[in-house]
Amino acid sequence: MCGEYFFLCDFPLVSFYPFPPHKKKKKKEKKEKRKMNKLQQQTRRISKTPKLAPLIALTFLLTIPLYYPFHTHSPKNLPLHNTNDNSPCSGDGCGGGDAAGDGGVEAKQCDLFSGEWVPDPDGPYYTNESCYAIQEHQDCMKFGRPDLGFLKWRWKPDDCQLALFDARRFLELVRGKSLAFVGDSVARNHMQSLICLLAKVAYPSDVSLTTDENKRYTYTEHNFNISIFWSPFLVKTGKLDNEPFDLYLDEFDPNWTTQISHYDYVIISAGHWFFRPTYFHLENRRVGCLYCPEPEITHLTPVFSYRRAFRTAFRGINGGAAARSGGVTFLRTFAPSHFEGGGWNSGGNCTRTRPFMRNETVLEGPGLEFYTVQLEELGIAQRAGRGTGGKFRLFDATKVMLLRPDGHPSRYGHWPGANRVLYNDCVHWCLPGPIDAWNDFLQELLMRELGDV
Numbered sequence: 001m002c003g004e005y006f007f008l009c010d011f012p013l014v015s016f017y018p019f020p021p022h023k024k025k026k027k028k029e030k031k032e033k034r035k036m037n038k039l040q041q042q043t044r045r046i047s048k049t050p051k052l053a054p055l056i057a058l059t060f061l062l063t064i065p066l067y068y069p070f071h072t073h074s075p076k077n078l079p080l081h082n083t084n085d086n087s088p089c090s091g092d093g094c095g096g097g098d099a100a101g102d103g104g105v106e107a108k109q110c111d112l113f114s115g116e117w118v119p120d121p122d123g124p125y126y127t128n129e130s131c132y133a134i135q136e137h138q139d140c141m142k143f144g145r146p147d148l149g150f151l152k153w154r155w156k157p158d159d160c161q162l163a164l165f166d167a168r169r170f171l172e173l174v175r176g177k178s179l180a181f182v183g184d185s186v187a188r189n190h191m192q193s194l195i196c197l198l199a200k201v202a203y204p205s206d207v208s209l210t211t212d213e214n215k216r217y218t219y220t221e222h223n224f225n226i227s228i229f230w231s232p233f234l235v236k237t238g239k240l241d242n243e244p245f246d247l248y249l250d251e252f253d254p255n256w257t258t259q260i261s262h263y264d265y266v267i268i269s270a271g272h273w274f275f276r277p278t279y280f281h282l283e284n285r286r287v288g289c290l291y292c293p294e295p296e297i298t299h300l301t302p303v304f305s306y307r308r309a310f311r312t313a314f315r316g317i318n319g320g321a322a323a324r325s326g327g328v329t330f331l332r333t334f335a336p337s338h339f340e341g342g343g344w345n346s347g348g349n350c351t352r353t354r355p356f357m358r359n360e361t362v363l364e365g366p367g368l369e370f371y372t373v374q375l376e377e378l379g380i381a382q383r384a385g386r387g388t389g390g391k392f393r394l395f396d397a398t399k400v401m402l403l404r405p406d407g408h409p410s411r412y413g414h415w416p417g418a419n420r421v422l423y424n425d426c427v428h429w430c431l432p433g434p435i436d437a438w439n440d441f442l443q444e445l446l447m448r449e450l451g452d453v
Contacts, residue, residue, distance in 0.1 A: 185232075
């Protein structure tokens with residue numbers, strides 16, 4: 001499918017096509033203003049309690065560097081978080097409680113996802129020599145990345161301490177449990193980070209039943225297993241070997257929905273593939289497309305498919321094909337890329353060597369829309385879960401990873417190639433690297449679920 005463009009074959013990345021231009025700029029600005037006002041009102045209704053208020057206020061202050069050739073990152077002097085608000089955060093948006101009130105966690109808990117990256121001279125906690133699970137394209141050490149300062153940071157929440165990942169403690173937390181990752185190659189990136197961190201104590205056995213992207217690993221001594229289900233769009237799709245792809249936005253993806261009913265924990269995520277050319281289907285008919293060549297088809301935005309895909313996926317978990325009894329679903333929010341100077345295919349790169357401070361960058365545009373959609377759909381799923389027993393939690397990677405432009409492989413995911421086109425990778429994350437903090441979060445979130453805090 002990709003020929004010489006192996007980067008796109010191994011990494012299902014964003015195809016950075018610009019949105020169809022609006023005819024009148026003023027009209028566009030008014031439309032966006034009305035839309036954002038509507039989104040604010042909708043988001044406030046996620047919960048009847050005030051638990052999400054701090055998160056909602058933050059949501060509309062953030063921006064994400066976007067994924068289009070005409071938009072490159074330009075740090076602005078706008079705060080990522082409200083640094084004057086030192087009040088404790090509560091609810092699902094504050095580190096794993098439930099804004100819809102399913103009663104799984106105490107109301108007042110520290111917001112794990114509001115904070116900054118602070119120096120950590122002891123990092124990293126594994127290397128490419130101590131972990132076999134690192135995919136070559138994220139093995140930045142192997143391919144000669146010269147600066148290693150990006151490994152010397154850890155996440156510090158504003159109002160509490162976040163414990164570093166402890167492999168022994170984690171394996172005890174998950175003894176007799178099962179964990180599934182559902183999503184794309186960034187979900188796989190996360191799973192591989194977890195396997196590397198656990199390698200201090202144990203290596204898993206590969207018990208995969210297929211040779212494709214779907215993998216299953218087991219830690220026999222702890223009766224714990226990890227699986228990844230490849231589903232970059234979360235819903236039923238046609239073949240993924242030629243663009244535009246066919247998305248059936250109201251139909252479950254059987255690749256994962258028929259498999260996860262007995263999993264204790266599921267981490268669901270998606271994002272970058274939704275910027276690629278696609279045809280949209282609802283009720284067995286084509287209703288539109290994104291970046292398709294046919295002028296007679298209604299051209300829609302990525303947000304159209306993104307919202308419907310998450311709604312269908314959550315519906316599958318809430319009593320549908322993927323219904324689970326007693327399990328917990330974590331929504332891991334969109335992790336931004338950091339292309340500067342162009343898009344992935346037009347010279348864009350990510351060469352920074354330190355994290356952003358929270359007042360050095362902002363979240364905006366379609367990235368903000370994606371993030372808002374996720375929060376809104378999470379709230380809908382939580383309310384439905386009250387009747388089905390489904391438990392849904394927020395795993396907010398967006399605010400955390402927005403601050404790490406230095407953590408991507410860039411050109412250090414391969415050797416220079418003389419006879420093929422190579423692209424800089426500013427979507428995935430080096431291993432070891434800042435994505436390892438996701439497992440600090442996971443450990444804390446599981447402890448909260450089990451009441452071990």
